[in-house]
Amino acid sequence: VQLQASGGGLVQAGGSLRLICAASGSFSRNYAVGWFRQAPGKEREFVAASSRGGGSTLYSDSVKGRFTTSRDNAKNTVYLQMNSLKPEDSAVYYCAADRSVIWGAIVRSDQYDYWGQGTHVTVSS
Secondary structure, eight states, X not given: OEEEEEOOEEEETTOOEEEEEEEETTOOTTSEEEEEEEOTTXXXXXXXXXXXXXXXXXXXXXXXXXXXXXXXXXXXXXXEEEOSOOGGGXXXXXXXXXXXXXXXXXXXXXXXSEXXXXXXXXXXX
């Protein structure tokens, strides 16, 4: 499984960005996909996740109501729509996938075997 994250950039506070995670290889709808982010000097943190097939989603409290993850299973692509961005959202964003992660552990980065390279998001105040 290969993951390619893109869509990051510089945006003003209150603006929007859509991140794209393009998956290839043996990736299929049977993989759960998580979004994580890491700001300089901080640990990687959970942002959002989509269950296998995309029927369920989960968000961290810090992004709930502002971010939405969705997936196009036909295109093996997962999206993270980020609205009402804040300076504290600035980070490198990663998508991750795993076929075996259980829903109760989907927020844990150590449960994912496959990772994209990350895309930078900078939100100016």
